Amino acid sequence: MMQYSEDLAFFLKLTDLIRVGGITSEQHKRIADLILEEQPDVVVETGVCVGSSTVVILEALKQLGKGLLYSIDDMSLVKKFTGCYITEDLLERWIFIQDKSKNYLNYLDNNFVVDIFLHDSDHSHENMTWEYLWALNHIRSNGWIVSHDTHTNNAWEEFSEKNKNMIVESFQLSSLAGIRIRR
Numbered sequence: 746m747m748q749y750s751e752d753l754a755f756f757l758k759l760t761d762l763i764r765v766g767g768i769t770s771e772q773h774k775r776i777a778d779l780i781l782e783e784q785p786d787v788v789v790e791t792g793v794c795v796g797s798s799t800v801v802i803l804e805a806l807k808q809l810g811k812g813l814l815y816s817i818d819d820m821s822l823v824k825k826f827t828g829c830y831i832t833e834d835l836l837e838r839w840i841f842i843q844d845k846s847k848n849y850l851n852y853l854d855n856n857f858v859v860d861i862f863l864h865d866s867d868h869s870h871e872n873m874t875w876e877y878l879w880a881l882n883h884i885r886s887n888g889w890i891v892s893h894d895t896h897t898n899n900a901w902e903e904f905s906e907k908n909k910n911m912i913v914e915s916f917q918l919s920s921l922a923g924i925r926i927r928r
């Protein structure tokens with residue numbers, strides 16, 4: 746079993762009580778474990794809402810003492826409350842971008858490399874497919890592409906099937922799924 750810092754353990758307990766963004770406590774634990782196991786340098790997430798997944802990732806990076814999280818949210822859902830769970834001690838590893846995910850990801854350099862990518866923004870088939878493909882083009886070998894709300898439509902299924910020869914490990918925890926990509 747994974748050892749969590751006091752703050753991370755506390756927040757994981759809290760997510761049972763303050764679930765707003767839709768990710769369950771069990772799914773948050775899976776995200777925390779992935780960060781702690783993989784020790785990423787660069788994590789990208791799309792979709793912050795009040796910041797549950799963001800806090801979990803940032804607390805795990807803080808525990809590791811390394812890594813940066815890029816979070817992209819257009820602030821359409823909870824407006825000024827976007828990211829309101831994020832405490833000051835977590836800010837040093839956080840880069841927040843207020844934009845449509847597609848706009849910002851398109852703007853990034855072709856050589857930008859991601860260790861872990863988490864989709865949780867606009868769950869339309871078009872946007873999910875676009876983000877997964879962006880992630881595939883930017884993920885380092887052995888990195889993870891993770892998505893919440895994979896049940897919304899068949900974008901995840903199609904993407905996984907199409908790229909199955911590159912998938913070396915996977916998990917599905919209800920509506921949260923992840924694949925490890927090897928080139």
Ligand SMILES: C[S@@+](CC[C@H](N)C(=O)[O-])C[C@H]1O[C@@H](n2cnc3c(N)ncnc32)[C@H](O)[C@@H]1O
Nearest residue numbers: 766792794797798818819821822845846866867
């Ligand atoms: C399901 S919530 C994210 C939940 C969050 N991951 C959590 O753990 O609490 C989806 C978020 O995506 C944002 N959003 C919706 N469409 C977007 C888009 N095209 N680009 C960026 N963010 C978007 C919304 O503003 C909302 O905050």
